[in-house]
Amino acid sequence: MSRKGESxxxxxxxxxxxxxxxxxxxxxxxxxxxxxxxxxxxxxDAPEDSPEETALVEAAPVEVAKPARLLHLRWDLDKTYLxxxxxxxxxxxxxxxxxxxxxxxxxxxxxxxxELMDPHDGIPRRVTFISGSPSQMRRTLTRKLQLDGIVPDxxxxxxxxxxxxxxxxxxxxxQVGYKLKALLHSHMAAVEVDEYLFGDDAEQDAFIYSLxxxxxxxxxxxxxxxxxxxxxxxxxxxTDEIMALHGSLYASGEVxxxxxIHLEARSPLGRFRPYGGRVVPVYNYFQAAMLLLDxxxxxxxxxxxxxxxxxxxxxxxxxxxNSLQELLRRGVLAPIAADRAIEELAAExxxxxxxxxxxxxxxxxxxxxLRSQPRPPPPxxxxxxxxxxYHAARFRRQRYRLLGTGIRILD
Amino acid sequence: xxTIVIDTQGSGDEGRxxxxxxxxxxxxxxxxxxxxxxxxxxxxxxxxxxxxxxxxRVVHAESRVERGADMRATISALPRSSIxxxxxxxxxxxxxxxxxxxxxxxxxxxxxxxxxxxxxxSRAALAAVYPTLQHRGPNxxxxxxxxxxxxxxxxxxxxxxxxxxxxxAYAGKISAVERPRVxxxxxxxxxxxxxxxxxxADRRLRAAxxxxxxxxxxxxxxxxxxxxxxxxxxxxxxxxxxxxLEGVAATGEELLRRAQQRYRWRLGMSMLGEGINRLREFxxxxxxxxxxxxxxxxxxxxxxxxxxxxxxxxxIRLAAKMLRLEVIDAVTDGVxxxxxxxxxxxxxAELAEVTEVNEPAAPIQDGAEPPAIESGDQxxxxxxxxxx
Numbered sequence: 001m002s003r004k005g006e007s008x009x010x011x012x013x014x015x016x017x018x019x020x021x022x023x024x025x026x027x028x029x030x031x032x033x034x035x036x037x038x039x040x041x042x043x044x045d046a047p048e049d050s051p052e053e054t055a056l057v058e059a060a061p062v063e064v065a066k067p068a069r070l071l072h073l074r075w076d077l078d079k080t081y082l083x084x085x086x087x088x089x090x091x092x093x094x095x096x097x098x099x100x101x102x103x104x105x106x107x108x109x110x111x112x113x114x115e116l117m118d119p120h121d122g123i124p125r126r127v128t129f130i131s132g133s134p135s136q137m138r139r140t141l142t143r144k145l146q147l148d149g150i151v152p153d154x155x156x157x158x159x160x161x162x163x164x165x166x167x168x169x170x171x172x173x174x175q176v177g178y179k180l181k182a183l184l185h186s187h188m189a190a191v192e193v194d195e196y197l198f199g200d201d202a203e204q205d206a207f208i209y210s211l212x213x214x215x216x217x218x219x220x221x222x223x224x225x226x227x228x229x230x231x232x233x234x235x236x237x238x239t240d241e242i243m244a245l246h247g248s249l250y251a252s253g254e255v256x257x258x259x260x261i262h263l264e265a266r267s268p269l270g271r272f273r274p275y276g277g278r279v280v281p282v283y284n285y286f287q288a289a290m291l292l293l294d295x296x297x298x299x300x301x302x303x304x305x306x307x308x309x310x311x312x313x314x315x316x317x318x319x320x321x322n323s324l325q326e327l328l329r330r331g332v333l334a335p336i337a338a339d340r341a342i343e344e345l346a347a348e349x350x351x352x353x354x355x356x357x358x359x360x361x362x363x364x365x366x367x368x369x370l371r372s373q374p375r376p377p378p379p380x381x382x383x384x385x386x387x388x389x390y391h392a393a394r395f396r397r398q399r400y401r402l403l404g405t406g407i408r409i410l411d
Numbered sequence: 412x413x414t415i416v417i418d419t420q421g422s423g424d425e426g427r428x429x430x431x432x433x434x435x436x437x438x439x440x441x442x443x444x445x446x447x448x449x450x451x452x453x454x455x456x457x458x459x460x461x462x463x464x465x466x467x468r469v470v471h472a473e474s475r476v477e478r479g480a481d482m483r484a485t486i487s488a489l490p491r492s493s494i495x496x497x498x499x500x501x502x503x504x505x506x507x508x509x510x511x512x513x514x515x516x517x518x519x520x521x522x523x524x525x526x527x528x529x530x531x532x533s534r535a536a537l538a539a540v541y542p543t544l545q546h547r548g549p550n551x552x553x554x555x556x557x558x559x560x561x562x563x564x565x566x567x568x569x570x571x572x573x574x575x576x577x578x579x580a581y582a583g584k585i586s587a588v589e590r591p592r593v594x595x596x597x598x599x600x601x602x603x604x605x606x607x608x609x610x611x612a613d614r615r616l617r618a619a620x621x622x623x624x625x626x627x628x629x630x631x632x633x634x635x636x637x638x639x640x641x642x643x644x645x646x647x648x649x650x651x652x653x654x655x656l657e658g659v660a661a662t663g664e665e666l667l668r669r670a671q672q673r674y675r676w677r678l679g680m681s682m683l684g685e686g687i688n689r690l691r692e693f694x695x696x697x698x699x700x701x702x703x704x705x706x707x708x709x710x711x712x713x714x715x716x717x718x719x720x721x722x723x724x725x726x727i728r729l730a731a732k733m734l735r736l737e738v739i740d741a742v743t744d745g746v747x748x749x750x751x752x753x754x755x756x757x758x759x760a761e762l763a764e765v766t767e768v769n770e771p772a773a774p775i776q777d778g779a780e781p782p783a784i785e786s787g788d789q790x791x792x793x794x795x796x797x798x799x
Contacts, residue, residue: 266438270458283464316412318443319465326464329454371450371471 069123071297072188072195072255073116074209075152077131077141079200079264081109096134100143106262108285110148111309115302116196116292117150123194127152130182132175132203134160156182170233175203176211177234177242183212184245193255196297198288201267201281204393209259210275210384218251220386228386257295260288269330274389277378280332286310287323293344294337300344304352307345317362325366331375338367412443413506413734415727419448420475420493421513421716427456429512432723434462440731445507447472447497472496476517478716485517494518498525501709508710508730510701510723515713519562519704526707529743531750534570535706536577537562537646537713539653540699543637552586555637557596559646560653560702566645568611571595573746575616577705578641579623580745584736585729586640590624594639596648597628608645619752622745700725703733705742710734 078084083104085091117125133141135157145152158178163171171177199205211228214220225246229239261272261281272281282288289306292298307320327333342363349356417433419426426448434457437444443466446453450471472493476485489495494513501507502525511518515537523535536559543555558578563570575593582591595613597605602613605628616625626639631652634642667687670676680687700722701714710733712726733739
């Protein structure tokens with residue numbers, strides 16, 4: 001397969017790419033992993049892998065027979081699941097030193113994930129965590145998830161130390177190369193897969209998740225992919241690996257159903273509009289739960305659990321009602337679906353012996369406040385201009401850096 | 412969590428500035444914000460503005476009340492307007508305030524009907540905040556209060572006395588002044604040269620034991636000095652005075668702009684740059700938020716029609732402060748204490764008349780009126796009108 005003029009380095013790279021592609025095609029060849037994601041080193045490829053690869057190999061699929069149907073839940077950790085501050089060096093240090101017991105999950109996130117993991121409809125679930133936190137935090141973060149009663153199937157952390165030691169400074173901040181590779185690596189083949197992705201607005205989750213979804217859907221071809229990775233200044237080696245995975249997984253199918261972006265930084269919604277209706281920014285996990293109820297992924301009892309968990313952190317009926325109204329105004333939830341959900345919530349609340357009158361009355365009031373005119377949902381299929389979006393985001397970051405801090409109220 | 416209702420259709424720029432202010436407030440303040448206006452336009456505009464949707468609710472209103480429209484057109488447009496929808500929303504919510512840049516007359520008219528007046532207050536007053544040379548209170552507050560500036564065009568003495576009690580209660584809370592100094596606006600320190608209503612109000616305020624210091628009548632040129640924390644006048648005079656002060660500030664700004672056209676003057680002005688900027692800040696009405704409408708059961712803040720984001724945000728902050736400090740309760744208590752004293756004093760006077768029947772009654776001065784205690788006594792002599 002080698003061509004004339006190829007250096008030994010290129011040959012080694014080609015061999016590695018082939019090996020990765022083989023592993024993607026046949027997940028059973030991956031190294032043996034424990035179910036809790038705390039990977040043991042080993043397997044036939046392990047000794048040759050670089051530290052970065054090792055981190056990703058930890059994400060290699062568990063040896064399972066190809067299921068007929070699968071619900072794959074992909075979660076980011078910081079600011080999506082955990083309430084984390086890493087805007088300053090002091091925040092980063094504090095987060096790094098924080099004990100598992102001191103880490104706090106975002107209101108409703110733990111319950112929503114647990115309810116999503118419940119295979120009430122007989123469809124097996126799989127949970128993958130892909131986080132930008134350094135792999136040195138694995139023990140603390142695994143412990144935190146254990147405390148919350150969550151055992152992820154795959155738990156991928158960023159090999160920041162090895163990036164630092166190898167002088168790959170761009171990889172320390174950059175997320176596109178790392179997360180896209182991790183997503184493609186941990187993609188689970190099945191006859192029918194539904195993927196729900198959860199990220200936040202602090203980084204580039206909407207961009208990366210959409211790109212991943214479009215690769216699987218066959219909408220971003222190799223030429224476009226290379227241009228995007230080059231624009232994102234992804235290291236050559238990562239580009240090669242991603243392109244190998246792209247070749248294997250391209251046009252696998254329309255598997256990503258929804259991408260939920262938790263608006264931790266309260267970014268303007270318009271920033272996510274170019275990604276189309278698949279990306280749904282949410283202000284809280286009640287909004288996500290309502291949409292998942294509408295999609296029949298969650299049961300109404302699970303939504304009540306999310307509401308109860310959020311109430312325990314100080315959420316009032318007004319805040320829930322405003323959140324519901326916001327979904328209606330955006331058109332992501334149809335008024336008829338909202339009415340049905342309110343009825344179901346009222347019935348389930350009454351069944352649980354809760355006084356739901358005030359809550360459901362408030363929900364009905366805010367829906368009545370709106371103009372009674374149907375509004376179309378955001379278009380689902382959109383040809384996303386990834387290069388344009390990347391440059392726009394970069395320009396925005398630079399502008400804010402130059403102009404200083406303050407509330408970023410306008411785009 | 413209290414609620415602040417913001418009318419976005421009242422301002423001139425399609426409500427964009429008010430909406431941006433509401434969006435910032437939703438991120439800054441721990442309140443629920445109800446934004447009233449055309450719902451689809453609001454939703455479209457909010458798309459590009461960072462806000463906290465958990466704290467923001469939109470109420471659709473079909474139409475708006477145009478500024479400059481005659482009273483008949485205003486009243487016919489009111490029921491479906493954002494002003495009516497917003498004030499109805501405030502009336503239904505126990506702990507709520509209203510902020511609007513709509514026509515003051517329409518807001519006063521609707522607010523009095525929808526929210527109702529505080530008991531024992533017969534007329535509402537629009538209070539304008541203005542900067543003075545003397546500062547006041549532990550917070551070194553540079554702002555004094557002038558009321559009424561347009562809610563009640565013609566006032567009887569009872570209205571002026573009530574306004575004094577309301578203004579003092581407001582200043583006591585907002586500026587944290589223990590005993591606010593209150594004055595009546597007149598043409599000099601001698602009340603005998605003042606109109607009848609002012610003269611009678613002066614006599615009653617001097618006679619009463621009050622929770623504030625009544626310092627007598629002051630002239631218009633003393634307003635900006637800051638000798639009084641609260642200056643009371645009727646709505647017509649107050650409106651004229653406020654417009655005059657705004658006009659002077661605008662003229663000063665225009666003179667500065669013209670001066671910049673000449674090179675030597677520009678050079679001089681650049682040397683005075685810091686001082687000029689401070690002067691501009693001092694006279695910039697956007698810093699003062701808006702005018703609170705006192706006398707109704709909920710805080711109502713009216714901003715100028717051409718208010719920018721900053722003015723709206725300050726108006727929202729003022730509404731939040733009024734809710735937090737329970738200013739309406741203080742105003743209610745202040746007026747109730749005044750009424751209680753006056754009814755007690757009247758009872759004592761009647762008792763004295765009965766017991767001292769042999770003594771001759773004091774001569775009544777020419778033109779003097781008996782004090783009007785009940786608000787209904789002189790209602791036919793005054794009216795709440797649109798200042799515009």
